[in-house]
Amino acid sequence: MSGELLQGLLTLLSVQHLLFLLLGTLLGLVVGILPGLGGIAGLSLLLPFVYGGDPTLVLPMMIGLLAVTNTSDTFPAVLLGIPGTSSAQATIMDGFPLAQRSEAARALGAAFSASLLGGLFGALLLTLAIQFARPLILAVGFGEQLMLVVLALTMVGMLTGASALKGLIMCGVGLLLGSMGAAPATAEYRLAFNTVYLSDGIPLVIVGLAMFAVPEMVEILRRRTTISSLPELGSGTLRGFAETLRHKWLVVRCSSLGVLVGALPGLGGSVTNWxxxxxxxxxxxxxxxxxxxxxxxxxxPESANNADNGGALMPTLMFGIPGSGSMAVFLGGLILIGVEPGIGMMERHLDLTFIIIWSLALANVIGTAICLFLAKPIARLTLVPFTMLAPFMIVIIYFAAFQATRAWEDLITLFVLGIVGMYMKRFGWSRPALLIGFVLSMRLDASVYQSIQVYGMTFLERGGVQFMLALIAVSVFLAARMKPHREPLSADGPFAPVNKMPQAIFLGVITAAVLYVIYDVWHIAFLGKVFPISVALITLALLAAAMVLMSSKRPNYVLFDSEREWRGEERPVRSDLHYQGWILGLLAAVAAFGFILGIFVYITAFLRVKAGVRWHWAMVGALGAIALLTIIGHLLVLYYPSGLLQYVVELPWPLD
Amino acid sequence: MDKLVSFKAAACFGLAVSLALIPATRAAAQNVDFGGKRIEVVVPFAPGGGSDVYIRALAPFLEKHLPGNPTIIVRNIPGAGGIPGANQFQARAKADGTEVIVVSSSTVSNFVFQKSKVQYDLNKWEPVLLSPQGTVVYASPSLGVSGPKDLPRLKDKALVFGGQCANCAELRTIVTLELLGLKANYVWGLNRGPVRLAFERGEMNINYDTAPGYLKNASQLVKAGKAVPLYSLGIINDTGAVVRDPNFSDLPNFLEAYELMHGKKPSGDGYDAWKALLKMGVMANKALMLPAGTPKPVVEAWRVAIRKVLDDPEFDKVAGKVIEGYPQFIGEAARPIIKDATTFSAASWDWIKTYLKTTHNVTIQ
Structure with missing residues (x-):
């Protein structure tokens, strides 16, 4: 076997193979940076070239692409607070604050080096797994899958923010939001309002953008500054690299988690990072x-999301069952080149398997090197006045949302949820908690039902289930013992019982939404409604407790309004709704003129009015944006929304 | 019985008409030219899935044989069982031959079972190619079966069957279990891949796959002694009769399986309903269609091109696997099959309605 291992490396080190690998890697970096696009979009682009090709050339290209999307997606996450792919959501939690403290280069250095080590670790485990992983994956039945989902859910305990009660409520709301769409047990539609759009639930990309990108953007716009608080970038990428090495055991643990979650059925990249x-x-x-x-x-999270690829390749190669969406496309690609994964893959195609593994490792090295090289110059984005960045960011965010299902509803959903996200930030409701609940909701519902349907309650007697129950107990214990770091309560700070009306209204809206869930699912079959109704009842009980605390006359952690953090002079001139109005302006422009013309009008107007850029420079900026989007749209066969104008007159490409 | 005759007659008529028209239309088709154009194929499913692989295998050969050698681009519009993709195609596709759609059995089944969400009219689209795909049912040897002859032994066994939902693609298979008199514990909300894993883990013990999935994956389980093939659903031949699947000629078809079980041939409303489901799930498994209102010469140009693709020895060598040696229906020959797959007699519709309600507590309109 070691002979073949070496042979795989030697094959790959020829000029032609390296070129194909490099091509895939570069494309992977590009689709990773662009929010809303990821491995799926990139691989679909490659499929026509894959067909009938030489596997030893085509495989490095496909793997190169898959390996690095989770490396470059860190750029927008750290620098702009926009997740490049859904695997980069958790990176925003600390990466973006670091950028705001002028330490973007340091954060990127740490992130890329962690990605590299995670990716290499994933490739290493995949090599070992060829011998051992099959029985391990087969040992994970429905009961174990359920426990895995519950274990992931307990991570909410670490992310509740100042008030554990409010964190749990948001987790409940996330679970309910995620239960939109066809019920796993009965295929009945829940909360779909009899629309086709919602019959699959809300796309994850949109929830991620609404919870992180939009609220952060509005807040920085109000401060009218740059993203970085200092005019110079602080310590550099090398320091970040050194810090990753210092936390080597964290890298090993998180990479192992990444491989494990990636390899086991049911979860995937969007859960791994959390x-x-x-x-x-x-x-x-x-x-x-x-x-x-x-x-x-x-x-x-950065070491975990790159290690995830090594894990996700295990079921793909060994069982012919894709571990994630992009692995499904990869599997389609394998079929097109005549490679049949599944039982016996290792006997039939051991040489190709090693080429895959080496490609994974090499692509991680190449991708990291390119990203590290670019880190410092790109990090200077955080020094640009934010009003000049903002219109481009708004356009990119809505571009990303539209790639979810390519329907107008995507844009409207993002706008509505963006407002919810903004108020959640203002009133101190945990956005990660909502996101984790949302991501896990359908899996939790399905695996509870499937475990009981197959085993009754006897699934609890399985060894694997009991082992994982013990892990869950430890995780819950750690969460309960955790004292979140929080600001002291004061009579005039954000936790004070002054002007409670805005947050009381928000609490009321949440409560009404939860009550509506019960009303909506009441008429469907028991197996379809038992999950949302149970979650809704628990959430209502927690909401009642929150109401009691909110009505208290003394400061407490349930009360929170960040508007009172501003003092005297700093107080922004414009309200948050003023900027939501500007975001709505984009939707209006697109509705009137279609996407390409609409963003031209919008960016020009924004740059002129908000950033004070001269008219002609504003137009040059807008032209640049539409040129870029047109090229990407043409190459990736994307489709952009059309507006009223296009209904009235027929316009030539790309204005159609 | 009269349904059968009408299908047969229609199929023969369709075939005869399309054959007779070929010489005439070849000339007309020559005026159609896609030179320098981009042809867009809408696949209402995710990349990498069955429908996606189907068109991507055909695409390079279509580029070669369509007049003017256009570039073919695949646009995936995944989600909600393919309904949004097909709805968008109905609403937006230009009827000039530059936009086509891949129709799968889900598109057909949603057209029948999800009427309130469907905005497309399948019977108005112009069929180019219809490609059947067989279905094989297999069981775990732990049930004490070693081949089709042991089918009767399954009678009192605790069967566990997994799938997406009762009125999804699984319907054609679970109705055979019902007609065979087998009782199973049904577990829903699962795609094919996870079900196959659960079968391998021993959590499920009876399962099905379409021919490509079976030949690629399940057949390896059979070789390893972890699965036993029981029967294929069979296919419908050009006289309208259910016959053995050409890919699994050593396996009994469902009719023979029924005889093994009950000692007589199947008949009645349940059987009629199943035959419509067979057309829906097996005969209409994959298809390529042009939008309604596409001019006749353009439609014919497509049909001529697809015939050339199927006759191309290169195609047979490189991509033959996507059609797995099933009879292919070109143009008008496909129309009666789709029509039959979407039309249920009142009696068989009632049978399905009652079956879904009583066995699965699922209500259909």
Whole structure:
């Protein structure tokens, strides 16, 4: 076997093979940086070229692409607070605050080096797994899958923010939001309002953008500054690299988690990064900086999401069952080149398997090298006046949302949820808690039902289930013991019982939404409604407790309004709704003129009015944006929304 | 019985008409030219899935044989069982031959079972190619079966069957279990991949796959002694009769399996309903269609091109696997099959309605 291992490396080291690998890697970096696009979009682009090709050339290209999307997606996450792919959501938690403290280069250095080590670790485990992983994966039945989902859910305990009660409520709301769509047990539609759009639930990309990108953007716009608080970038990428090495055991633990979650059926990249982040918080002694820019909060998820690829390749190669969406496309690609994964893959195609593994390792090295090289110059984005960045960011965010299902509803959903996210930030409701609940909801519902349907309650007697129950107990214990680091209560601070009306209204809206869930699912079959109704009832009980605390006359952690954090002079001139109005302006422009013309009008107007840029320079900026989007749209066969104008007159490409 | 005759007659008529028209339309088709154009194929499913692989295997050969050698681009619009993709195609596709759609059995089944969400009219689209895909049912040897002859032994066994939902693609298979008199514990909300894993873990003990999935994956389980093939659903031949699946000619078809179980041939409303489901799930498994209102010469140009693709020895060598040696229906020959797959007699519709309600507590309109 070691002979073949070496042979694989030698094959790959020829010029032609390296070129194909490099091509895939570069494309992977590009789709990783662009929010809303990821491995799926990139691989679909490659499929026509894959067909009938030489596997030893085509495989490095496909793997190169898959391996690095989770490396480059860190750029927008750290620098702009926008997740490049859904695997980069947790990186924002500490990466973006670091950028705001002028330490973007350091955060990127740590993130990329962690990605590299995680990716290499994943490739190493995949090599070993060829011998051992099959029985391990087969040992994970429905009961164990359920326990895995519950274990991931306990990570919410680490991410509740100042008030554990409010964190749990948001987790409940996330679970309910995620239960939109066809019920796993009965295929009846829940909360779909009889629309096709919601019959699959809300796309994860949109929830991620609404919870993180939009609220952060509005807040920085109000401060009218740059992202970085200092005019110079602080310490550099090398320091970040050194910090990753210092936290080597965190890297090993999070990479192992990444491989494990990636390899086991049911979860995947969007969960991995949160589990790793939760684990990083759990195992830290000093937690005071988490959420405010702790480098460990970057290293943990970044090492996990690259290791995830090695894990996800295991079921793909050994069982012919894709471990994630992009693996499904990869599997399609394998079929097109005549490679049949599944039982016996290792006997039939051992040579190709090693080429895959080496490609994974080499692509991680190449991708990291390119990203590290670019880190410092790109990090200077955080020094640009934010009003000049903002219109481009708004356009990119809505571009990303539209790629979810390519329907107008995507844009409207993002706008509505963006407002919810903004108020959640203002009133101190945990956004990660909502996101984790959302991601896990369908899996939790399905695996509870499937475990009981197959085993009755006897699934609890299985060894694997009991082992994982013990892990869950430890995780819950750690969460309960955790004292979140929080500001002291004061009579005039954000926790004070002054002007409670805005937050009381928000609480009322949440309560009404939860009550509506019960009303909506009441008429469907028992197996379809038992999950949302149970969650809704628990959430209502927690909401009642929150109401009691909110009506208290003394400051407490349930009360929170960040508007009172502003003091005297700093107080922004414009309200948050003023900027939501500007965001709505984009939707209006697109509705009137279609996407390409609409963003031209919008960016020009924004740059002129808000950033004070001269008209002609504003137009040059807008032209640049539409040129870029047109090229990407053409190459990736994307489709952009059309507006009223296109209904009235037929316009030539790309204005159609 | 009269349904059968009408299908047969229609199929023969369709075939005859399309054959007769070929010489005439070849000339007309020559005026159609896609030179320098981009042809867009809408696949209402995710990349990498069955429908996606189907068109990507056909695409390079279509580029070669369509007049003017256009570039073919695949646009995936995944989600909600393919309904949004097909709805968008109905609403937006230009009827000039530059936009086509891949129709799968889910598209057909949603057209029948999800009427309130469907905005497309399948019977108005112009079929280019219809590609059947067989279905094989297999069981775990732990049930004490070693081959089709042991089917009767399954009678009092605790069967566990997994799938997406009762009125999804699984319907054609679970109705055979019902007609065979087998009782199973049904576990829903699972895609094919996870079900196969659960079968391998021993959590499920009876399962099915379409021909490509079976040949690629399940057949390896059979070789390893972890699965036993029981029967294929069979296919419908050009006289309208259910016959053995050409890919699994050593396996009994469902009719023979029924005889093994009950000692007589199947008949009645349940059987009629199943035959419509067979057309829906097996005969209409994959298809390529142009939008309604596409001009006749353009439609014919497509049909001529697809015939050339199927006759291309290169295609047979490189991509033959996507059609797995099943009879292919070109143009009008496909229309009666789709029509039959979407039309249920009142009696068989009632049978399905009652079956879904009583066995699965699922209500259909």
């Amino acid at each position: 589990v790793a982040y939760g684990h990083a918080v759990q195992t830290a002694k000093d937690r005071s900086l988490f959420g405010k820019g702790d480098i460990r909060g970057v290293i943990g």
